[in-house]
Amino acid sequence: MQATRLYFSSRGVLAVLLLICAGCARAGDVAPRALQIQQNWQLQPGSEIAGHRILGGLGDVSIAPSGGKVYAPFDGKVEPHRDDCVVFSSPEVPAYLLRLCGVRRPKLGQVRQGEAIASAKSLQFAALRRQPDGKWAMVEPSTDVLERTLN
Amino acid sequence: MNQRPPRKRKPRRKVKYLLAGGSMLAIVGVLVDLRNVFQPPTAQDVCQEIVQSQSVLSRDELSRLLNVPERDSKTAVREIVSEPYCTLPDVEIREGVTAEREAYPLAFDPQTWFVVLYEGEEYAGYSFVFQQ
Numbered sequence: 001m002q003a004t005r006l007y008f009s010s011r012g013v014l015a016v017l018l019l020i021c022a023g024c025a026r027a028g029d030v031a032p033r034a035l036q037i038q039q040n041w042q043l044q045p046g047s048e049i050a051g052h053r054i055l056g057g058l059g060d061v062s063i064a065p066s067g068g069k070v071y072a073p074f075d076g077k078v079e080p081h082r083d084d085c086v087v088f089s090s091p092e093v094p095a096y097l098l099r100l101c102g103v104r105r106p107k108l109g110q111v112r113q114g115e116a117i118a119s120a121k122s123l124q125f126a127a128l129r130r131q132p133d134g135k136w137a138m139v140e141p142s143t144d145v146l147e148r149t150l151n
Numbered sequence: 152m153n154q155r156p157p158r159k160r161k162p163r164r165k166v167k168y169l170l171a172g173g174s175m176l177a178i179v180g181v182l183v184d185l186r187n188v189f190q191p192p193t194a195q196d197v198c199q200e201i202v203q204s205q206s207v208l209s210r211d212e213l214s215r216l217l218n219v220p221e222r223d224s225k226t227a228v229r230e231i232v233s234e235p236y237c238t239l240p241d242v243e244i245r246e247g248v249t250a251e252r253e254a255y256p257l258a259f260d261p262q263t264w265f266v267v268l269y270e271g272e273e274y275a276g277y278s279f280v281f282q283q
Contacts, residue, residue: 075197092197092252094268095221095276096244127244130276132220142243 030108033079033087035099037128038137045101045124046083055102056124059138063123065150070103070118072111073148078118080108086118097136098149099126113148125149197280198237198254206236207258208265216265216277225272239266250275 037044039059047054056062072078076090085101086108103118111117127141208216215231235253242250248270255265264280 091266091278091280092239093242093244093250094252094266094278129245130221132222139244140246142246142248144243 030079033081035081035087035097035128036135038131038135045085055122060099060101060124060126061141061146063120063125063146063150065120065123067150068119068121069116070100070120070123071149071151072113072115072117073098073145075111075113077110078106078108080106085124088117095130097128097130098141098145099128100124100149101126197239199240201237202253203234203236206234206255207261208232208255209258213257213265216267219274221274221276223274225269225274228267228269228274235267236264245270254280 041058043049043054043057045054045056045060047057072088074090074092076088076092079087079089081087081099081101083101084103085099086103086106088098088100089096100118100120101124102122103120106118107116125141125146127139127145128136129139131137212232216228219227219231232255235255237254239252239254242252244250251269253267253269255267257263257265262282264282265277266280267277268275
């Protein structure tokens, strides 16, 4: 009886692991997005000073989302960036990217407008505009795009 | 009065049901990607107003457009292409700056649309929208 129970519980654990791995494989499909930002400030989200991690730098808007969730402002794509940052882009909105840092459990890949794409207690939001040299310049985000991302 | 003792469910059977249900869920989870079930909207869905229903972008026009640098004038783009197929709703990404968007289907690949964004009289950039 003991052996049977052990056998079934090990199969159960295996099934759960398989499910988790299937999810991991889908998330892992999305390659990290590299960004060359025009304003080459020394302190960026993820930098460290004397062992203390920098959450946001110049150009980031720090927000405490009241619902703890971050939403896709348009139909688009979520790509991993670095550390706890992701990049959101939409073919419907050429020439712009959004960098979202401080996010947890991001939903990577194609997303629909209004879909929850991550959780965040302290969101560092940066709007980036494409420059002729291929770099991305930080710009002041509109309240409209912020509202779309938070509601 | 005879009272039957309560029937004991065999725990083994319960585990079997749990495993069967779990396995089915696992199969569904592996085989079905809900992101493919709910298809994204097509480019036509995002149009706000049809401007010129016959408008398409030729290969030559596209290659010339791709050489227009960002920050060039809207006129520089307008010299290459005629009226768009449609306009998308205005959007504001940068505070205080309203962006206009226009879409053109590619003549050689109508499933792909070229979307161009202007801010005032300035050309800001482009992207391709692929219809499913």
